[in-house]
Amino acid sequence: MINKNYSALKESYLFSTVARKQREFASENPSLKIYKMSIGDVTLPLSKEVVEAMNKAVAEMGVKETFRGYGDEQGYRFLRESIKEHYRSYNVELDEKEIFVSDGAKSDLGNFTELFSADATVLVPDPVYPVYVDSNMMAGRRIKYIKADKTNSFLPMPSEDDAADIIYLCSPNNPTGAVYGRKELGKWVDFALAHGSVILFDAAYEFFIDGDLPHSIFEIEGAKECAVEFCSFSKTAGFTGVRCGYTVVPEKLVRDGVSLNKMWLRRQTTKFNGVSYIVQRGAAAVFADGGKGAKETIRYYKENAGIITRALDSLGVFYTGGSNSPYVFFECPNGMDSWEFFDLALKRAQVVGTPGAGFGENGKKFFRLTAFSDRETTMIATERLGNLIADVKKG
Amino acid sequence: MINKNYSALKESYLFSTVARKQREFASENPSLKIYKMSIGDVTLPLSKEVVEAMNKAVAEMGVKETFRGYGDEQGYRFLRESIKEHYRSYNVELDEKEIFVSDGAKSDLGNFTELFSADATVLVPDPVYPVYVDSNMMAGRRIKYIKADKTNSFLPMPSEDDAADIIYLCSPNNPTGAVYGRKELGKWVDFALAHGSVILFDAAYEFFIDGDLPHSIFEIEGAKECAVEFCSFSKTAGFTGVRCGYTVVPEKLVRDGVSLNKMWLRRQTTKFNGVSYIVQRGAAAVFADGGKGAKETIRYYKENAGIITRALDSLGVFYTGGSNSPYVFFECPNGMDSWEFFDLALKRAQVVGTPGAGFGENGKKFFRLTAFSDRETTMIATERLGNLIADVKKG
Numbered sequence: 058m059i060n061k062n063y064s065a066l067k068e069s070y071l072f073s074t075v076a077r078k079q080r081e082f083a084s085e086n087p088s089l090k091i092y093k094m095s096i097g098d099v100t101l102p103l104s105k106e107v108v109e110a111m112n113k114a115v116a117e118m119g120v121k122e123t124f125r126g127y128g129d130e131q132g133y134r135f136l137r138e139s140i141k142e143h144y145r146s147y148n149v150e151l152d153e154k155e156i157f158v159s160d161g162a163k164s165d166l167g168n169f170t171e172l173f174s175a176d177a178t179v180l181v182p183d184p185v186y187p188v189y190v191d192s193n194m195m196a197g198r199r200i201k202y203i204k205a206d207k208t209n210s211f212l213p214m215p216s217e218d219d220a221a222d223i224i225y226l227c228s229p230n231n232p233t234g235a236v237y238g239r240k241e242l243g244k245w246v247d248f249a250l251a252h253g254s255v256i257l258f259d260a261a262y263e264f265f266i267d268g269d270l271p272h273s274i275f276e277i278e279g280a281k282e283c284a285v286e287f288c289s290f291s292k293t294a295g296f297t298g299v300r301c302g303y304t305v306v307p308e309k310l311v312r313d314g315v316s317l318n319k320m321w322l323r324r325q326t327t328k329f330n331g332v333s334y335i336v337q338r339g340a341a342a343v344f345a346d347g348g349k350g351a352k353e354t355i356r357y358y359k360e361n362a363g364i365i366t367r368a369l370d371s372l373g374v375f376y377t378g379g380s381n382s383p384y385v386f387f388e389c390p391n392g393m394d395s396w397e398f399f400d401l402a403l404k405r406a407q408v409v410g411t412p413g414a415g416f417g418e419n420g421k422k423f424f425r426l427t428a429f430s431d432r433e434t435t436m437i438a439t440e441r442l443g444n445l446i447a448d449v450k451k452g
Numbered sequence: 453m454i455n456k457n458y459s460a461l462k463e464s465y466l467f468s469t470v471a472r473k474q475r476e477f478a479s480e481n482p483s484l485k486i487y488k489m490s491i492g493d494v495t496l497p498l499s500k501e502v503v504e505a506m507n508k509a510v511a512e513m514g515v516k517e518t519f520r521g522y523g524d525e526q527g528y529r530f531l532r533e534s535i536k537e538h539y540r541s542y543n544v545e546l547d548e549k550e551i552f553v554s555d556g557a558k559s560d561l562g563n564f565t566e567l568f569s570a571d572a573t574v575l576v577p578d579p580v581y582p583v584y585v586d587s588n589m590m591a592g593r594r595i596k597y598i599k600a601d602k603t604n605s606f607l608p609m610p611s612e613d614d615a616a617d618i619i620y621l622c623s624p625n626n627p628t629g630a631v632y633g634r635k636e637l638g639k640w641v642d643f644a645l646a647h648g649s650v651i652l653f654d655a656a657y658e659f660f661i662d663g664d665l666p667h668s669i670f671e672i673e674g675a676k677e678c679a680v681e682f683c684s685f686s687k688t689a690g691f692t693g694v695r696c697g698y699t700v701v702p703e704k705l706v707r708d709g710v711s712l713n714k715m716w717l718r719r720q721t722t723k724f725n726g727v728s729y730i731v732q733r734g735a736a737a738v739f740a741d742g743g744k745g746a747k748e749t750i751r752y753y754k755e756n757a758g759i760i761t762r763a764l765d766s767l768g769v770f771y772t773g774g775s776n777s778p779y780v781f782f783e784c785p786n787g788m789d790s791w792e793f794f795d796l797a798l799k800r801a802q803v804v805g806t807p808g809a810g811f812g813e814n815g816k817k818f819f820r821l822t823a824f825s826d827r828e829t830t831m832i833a834t835e836r837l838g839n840l841i842a843d844v845k846k847g
Contacts, residue, residue, distance in 0.1 A: 058568055058572040058617040058618075058648075058650075058707055058708060059567065059569060059707050059708040059715075060566060060715075061569065063567070063715050063718060066718060073721070098521035098522050100516070100519070100521070101519070102513060102515050102516050102519040103519070107514075108510055108513065108514035111510045111513075112507065112510050115503055115506045115510060115730075118498045118503065118506075118693070118694065119498050119500070119502075120497050121495070121497045124495070124496070124497040126493035126495070126693045127493050127692045128693060160555055160724075160725070161725045164723060164724055164725065167722060167724075168563075168723060171590065172454065172455055173453055174454060174455050174456065177453045188722055188723070192722060192723055195566065195719070195722070195723075222453040253453075255453075295519075295521075297522045298513065298519075298520040298522060298726075298728070298729040299513065300726065300727065300728045313453060315454050315458070317454075320454070320455075326468070327562060327586045327587060327590070328558065328559060328562030328587055328590075329555075329558065329559055330556045330559065330695065331693075332555075332695065333555075333730075333731050334693040334694070335510075335730060335731070336731070
C-alpha cells in the first residue's frame with residue numbers, strides 16, 4: 058500500500074545536513090561566531106510598500122464589511138494583473154488565465170509533475186536544485202542527467218541523447234548562478250518543440266538579471282508551445298518567510314491532445330485553496346513603481362556578490378555566477394571534495410557554504426556561496442575563506 | 453506522457469458549477485437579491501487577537517532585526533506548541549514531531565495520498581466532500597464507496613466488504629453534518645487495525661462540537677496506530693482567506709515497515725516550504741484564552757444553524773447536522789432531485805444552496821445549507837426556502 062519510490066530517496070535533504078553540521082559545530086564551539094553563507098535565505102526586511110499593503114489587508118480582515126474568505130485558487134485578479142504587467146515589461150504578453158498564484162515555486166515545481174504519467178522521462182542538468190530530482194523520484198520517474206561543468210561553463214546544451222518528456226532548466230541557475238543567453242535558450246526551445254518535450258523553467262532568480270539576458274523563457278519564440286515557467290517572490294522581494302510565487306502555464310501548451318493549462322487548473326482547484334489574501338496584497342505591492350523597493354534590496358545583495366567574486370578573481374579561482382545571480386559557485390582549491398571543503402571551512406574559518414556535491418555528481422568539487430548575508434558577514438566570511446583558500450593552495 | 457487519470461475526472465467542480473449558475477441568474481435578473489447559503493465560506497471577520505498577532509508579525513517582517521526568512525516546513529514551534537495544547541484539552545497527548553502545519557486541510561488531504569501506491573484501494577463514504585474522490589482519481593486509485601443514507605443517519609459503519617487500504621472519514625461530516633460518537637468511531641478504528649487500513653480523518657469542523665462527542669480520532673484507543681488527522685483554522689477561526697491548517701501523523705503509524713510520519717516529513721520538506729510566518733502568528737493567537745474569540749464566532753454560526761433546523765422541524769423535513777456542525781443536510785421535498793431543487797430554489801426563492809448530488813449518489817435527493825451567512829441572510833433565506841418547501845409539498 059505504501060509508495061515504494063520513497064525508499065529510493067537519499068536519507069536526508071542537503072540543507073538539513075548542512076544545518077545539522079552547523080548546529081553540532083556550534084554546540085561544540087559555543088564561543089565561535091559562525092558566518093552563514095549557505096542556504097539561499099534572504100536577510101533584509103520586506104520593503105515599506107509591502108509592509109503597508111499587508112498591514113492594510115490585515116485590517117480589512119478584521120472588519121466584517123471588508124473581510125475576505127476563499128479567493129480563487131489561482132489567485133486574486135489584482136495580483137495576476139500586476140504579474141501580467143511585470144511580464145509586459147519583458148515584452149511577454151500573457152493572458153490572466155495563464156497565471157497561477159501559489160505559495161512558492163518549490164510547491165509548484167514539485168506538484169506540477171503530477172500532470173505527467175509515471176513513465177514520463179525527465180531530463181535534469183547536473184548539478185541542480187535537489188527538489189527537481191526528488192519530486193520525480195517520489196513518483197518513480199526515470200531521470201536522465203545532462204552534464205553541466207567547467208567545459209560548458211555550467212550551461213549545458215542538448216544533444217539527441219537528451220530527448221525526454223520533461224526538461225528542467227533553471228536560469229539564473231541554482232546553484233551555479235550561470236544564465237542562459239537568448240541564443241542558447243532558443244536552442245533548448247527548438248529542441249523541446251522537435252521532441253515534444255515540456256520545459257519546466259525555473260525563473261526564481263530572474264530579478265537578479267541586469268544585462269540583455271532573457272528573464273523569462275517566454276521571451277523566446279515558440280516557448281509558449283513547450284514551456285511552463287515557475288517564479289517566486291522569495292528572492293525577488295524577500296518573501297522566503299511570507300510565501301508567494303506564481304506559475305505560468307500557456308494556453309497553447311498541449312500534449313497528447315490535452316491542455317496543460319486546464320489540467321493544472323483542475324489540479325489546483327482540487328488540491329489547493331489559494332494563497333493568503335494578506336500575502337497576495339503584499340505580493341502585488343512588490344511590482345508597484347516598477348519594483349523599486351525590491352530592486353534596491355537586490356542591488357545590496359549584488360554588491361555582496363561582487364565582494365565575493367572580486368576576492369575569487371584575485372585568487373585565480375574558477376567560478377560561475379555572481380553577476381546576474383545571488384549565487385557564486387566556485388571550484389574547491391586543489392581539487393578538494395566539496396564536503397571535505399565544507400568541513401574545513403567550518404572548522405578553520407567558521408564559514409558555512411553549501412557543498413556542490415549536494416546538487417549532483419558534477420558539483421562535487423565545487424562550493425556554493427550566497428550573497429544573501431549582510432554586508433559585514435559577507436566581508437568577513439569572504440576574507441576568511443580567501444585566506445583559507447590561499448593556505449590550502451600553498452599546501 | 454500525460455497523466456491519463458485526469459481524463460476520468462468529471463468536467464467541473466461542484467462549487468464552480470454552483471457559482472456559474474448563480475452568476476448567470478444574477479446577470480439575467482439584475483434587480484433580484486440572491487441569498488447565498490451554499491459554499492462553506494465564513495462571513496464574520498477575524499477575531500481581535502488574530503488581527504493583533506498578524507499586525508505585530510507584519511511589523512516584525514519590516515525590520516531587519518526581527519525579519520524572518522524560511523521557517524521549518526512543518527511549522528514554527530510556537531504554533532505547534534499551541535496545537536499540542538489544544539489537543540491536550542481533548543486529553544490527547546501528541547509529540548510536536550507529529551504535528552505538521554499546512555496552508556489548509558484541502559492541500560494536505562490531497563497531497564497525503566502521495567504516500568500510498570497507485571494500487572492502494574480507497575474507501576469513501578457517499579455522499580462526501582468531492583476532494584477525497586478527485587484527489588485519488590488523479591492518481592488512478594480504485595475507489596470503493598460506503599453508503600451513507602437515511603437508514604444509517606448518514607453515519608455508515610463498516611462491514612467486511614469495506615476493507616480498503618485507505619479509509620476517509622469526516623466528522624462532523626461535510627456535507628451531512630452528522631457526527632460519529634465514541635463507540636462508532638471506536639468500531640472504525642478496530643476495523644482499520646484489523647485490516648491494516650489507514651484512516652484519513654477530516655476533523656475540519658471539530659470546533660463546532662458541543663456535546664460529549666469525539667473532537668479528534670486520537671481520543672479513541674488504538675487510533676495512533678491507524679489514523680492521520682487533518683484539521684484547519686478555516687472554519688475554526690474564519691481562516692478561509694488566511695490559509696492555515698494542520699495534520700497530525702502519529703509516530704506509531706507504520707505500514708509496510710515504513711513510518712508514515714517520516715514519509716510525510718520527507719514529502720513536505722521536498723515539495724512545500726512552510727506557511728507564512730504572519731499567518732502562523734495569527735493561527736497561534738486563535739487558541740489563546742482557550743479559543744475564546746473563535747468560540748464566540750462559532751456560537752453565532754450555530755445560532756444560524758438553529759434557525760434553519762427549527763424551520764425544517766416545523767415543516768417535518770428530514771435532515772442531519774445543524775447541532776454540532778455548520779451544515780444542515782435536508783431531504784428535498786416530494787422526492788425531488790437536488791439539482792432540480794437547486795434550480796427551483798434559485799428561481800423561486802433566490803436562495804443558493806448546494807445540491808447533494810454534487811457530493812455523491814446518495815446525496816442526490818438532499819440539499820446542503822450552511823450556517824456561515826449573516827443572521828439576516830439566514831433568516832430571510834430560511835423563510836423563503838420554508839415557503840417554497842411548503843408550496844412544493846402542497847403540489
